[in-house]
Amino acid sequence: MSPALSRHGPLAAGLALLLFLWAGPLVGRAETSFAAHMILHMGLVAVAAPILAFGLTRSVPALGARISPRFAILAALAEFVLVWSWHAPALHDAARRETWVLVIEQASFLTAGLLVWTAAFGTAEGARGARAAGVAALLMTSMHMTLLGALLLFAPRPLYACGDLCSPLSILTPLEDQQLGGVLMLIVGGSAYLVGGLSLLARLLNEKRDAQVPA
Template identity: 30%
Template sequence: MLLLALSGCVVGSWAAAHGTGHDEGGALSVSLGLVVLTLLYALGLAVLWRRAGLGRGVAMWRTVAFFAGIVVLAVALLGLDGLADESFTWHMVQHLLLITLAAPLLVLGTPLYVLAWAAPLSWRRAFARFWNRRPALRSAVGWLTHPVVVWVLATAVFWAWHVPAFYEAAVRNPGLHALEHLSFLLTNALFWWALLQPPGRRALARGAAVVSLFGAALQGSLLGVLLAFARTPLYPDYAQKALAEGRNPLADQQLAGLVMWVPSGVVYVALAAVFFVQWLRDEERAQRNRETREHPEGAA
């Protein structure tokens, strides 16, 4: 869980600043946090590739994914910050970027492994000794990262923050707003980590991954449908902002519902289809292997 610890420390710096509107100090803290995280990752890569060779240990495409995730974070938390403060639709876009793009891209970059290389060797050895001597801690982390647990956790966090009372409280309180976005990022990082580990260490079978992704698509689409077809605005703060700017608050909410409904559903269902095809190929390969073992003369 070094990934979550380091990401939480670094991302927490910009998350704590989020919700300060257009304050230049807040934007500076956001930028600084992203730069520090990027530099730590780059340092880890440099150390690893100097020892193992360029592109070894962590494939080049994974590093591209990580840096793309950093760009998505910058767009969501810097580029869209002002728009999200005024429009419910843009706030949903911000949430969607954190959940369906930033989290999986960062996870694909295997930051747990890379960031560990950024630490001095003595620190890594000390952590290894600490970790090996704490079986209870290892068990707790194993339970927390179980695929079923992370799916339930990500779903619970997603729905809890979209309950109107909690959502409105987060909009009004910068600290809660920071916690909202940070919890979205971290719980969904756990969710995508369970799905996207390399095949040799996969914590979730492909068939279970398909079910998990369809479940995620369903609950995201359900929220989108509720928002799109509600007959009255559900979030008074954004309704007041829309009225003050001469916009239709119900139309803003309906568009936000479509944003949460359609794009997120496409992402989850498309990835579920990829896992389904891979699942069928794995089953076909396993069946051929069984037939070869049972009838070796036919294979010859």
């Protein structure tokens, strides 16, 4: 593999995936299906964002050195606020009905996810305190996505008016569609951030253990 491909390949792959998500059929389906909306969301924050973030830290190595532990935690808090706000009934229904609101929603999802993953990958090469902050950012995001996914899955009734209005011909009931979306958030969103956080934590602990082993 050429050095240029090794350095810039991940970023190119992330951009290609982003193009597929936003130019493919999912955007249209997201207006009529909560589950499709969730696939688009998870595709952005749990798949495209980490690939793009990894690509950015490889293409621009100096980027990681500029990321502080405080930034990693603030990025995780920003994603928490954005994700929960956009899943409030009024904002979610607006994004399902109005294309311009959907564009803002999806752009904010990508931005938040990219900030968290870039912070995590950037701090992974920094001091121990910075790496711990990157781990905390990913694990905190995993926890709140798991909680939101469980809320969507176990809610006794549809939470969104658009469940009835936007998909009258769906083979799933609005509640079933919502439950499927909750499962997707649990499996894809919660797991992706959990695996990322645990991987960075294992690396941090291994380095600490190696440092304690006498030469």
